[in-house]
Amino acid sequence: MSTFLAALAGKAAEKWLGLLVLPGVCYLACVVAAAVLGHGDALNPGELQQAVDRLAAHPGASNAGAILLVAAGVLAAAALAGLCAGASAVAVERLWTMRGDQWPARALVRRRVRRWRQADAACEAAGTRSDLARATERRDTIALVRPRRPTWIGDRFHAVDQRVYDAYDLDLGSAWPRLWLVVPDAVRSELVSAREAYGAASRLAGWAPLYLILGAWWWPALLVAVVVAATAWVRGRTAAAVLADLVEATVDLHATTLAEELGVTGERPALTRDIGEAITTTLRKDPPPDPPDGPMPNA
Known part of the structure; x- marks a missing residue:
């Protein structure tokens, strides 16, 4: 048990160090540069070196207790910056997946719809298979279905x-929590890894507003942002593309298992509209809904 707890603590510390402390230390370094250099000497390393030399010459620089306190303060400040970036990352994920029924998102949706319709019309007008393939690729680059998000x-x-x-x-919003329980562990592992990669991207984006704010005192921070x-x-x-593909593949390969577990059918069938509708009715406990318009559930 002690070995397990030690390993668990090591993994937690490693994750804490990677997610909060290291990016936070980089941000604190930029904060120090902003405080010392400002806009006028923004790219003057000599001024920064002189500030470091003055700090090293301070009497407290050779005091072990002072050094420990400074190190603890740096770690705490770095962790705090990481927490702020994490809170910003939540807002970033919401922004990336926001609905398109409010201004200005509605205007962005209309623009995406216009581009998608033009690309779709090009698919309809394609005369050869190669032309159709190129037109379809251009349309799918905009969206796989008619855009509904900004x-x-x-x-x-x-x-x-x-x-x-x-x-x-099949209503994926209703089916997904139950489908998650019946898929093999290997499938869950792939989905979790894809979700973590998406979360890592949003956490990285969460640092951008912090650097943007810092740019008010040190203009290179704007470039970093x-x-x-x-x-x-x-x-x-x-x-997002990888996660979405994995979710759709999970439905294609394992929704029939969900149908068996729910008692919709006694034998393993091919997934059809009738079975999908039966699963949806069973899970929602009401008549089949209109086509869904909600965000994809997280893995």
Whole structure:
């Protein structure tokens, strides 16, 4: 038991160090640079070196107790910055998957719909198979189904709900918690890994507002904010696509197992609209709903 607890504590400390402390220390370094250099000497390493030399020459710099206190303070401040970034990451995830029924999201949805319809019309007008393949790829780059969200990530998750319903009459929002319980452990592991990758992208994006605020005192922080936000968006799109594909694949491969567990059918069948509708009716305990418009449930 003691070995297990030690290993568990080690993993928790490693995760705490990776998620909060290390990114927080980088942010604190930028805070120090902003405090010492400001806008006027923003890229003057000599001024920063002189500040470090003055600090090293301070009488307390050789005091072990003072050094420990400073180290503890740095770790605490880094962890606090990491917690602030984590709170910002929650807002980022909501922003990435927000609904499109409020202004200005509604205007963004209309723009995405116009682009998607133009691409869809090009698919209809394609004369050859190669032209159709290129036109379909351009349309799918915008969204796999008619856009309903202001962002690509939001539409990618919405597409899973819509495609599953269109194919099987299965309400994924109702089925997913039960489906999660019947899939093999290997499938859960893949889904959890994909969800963690998506969460890591949103946590990275959570640092962008903090650097943006710091830019008021040190302009290079604005560049850092832009780079962090762009990197997080690219990683978020990639992770969202992987997660959405895995969720849809899980439904395709294991929804019939859910049907058996629910007693909808006695034998393992091919997933059809009738079975999907039967699962939906059983889980919702009311008549089948209209096509869903909610965000994809988290793995």
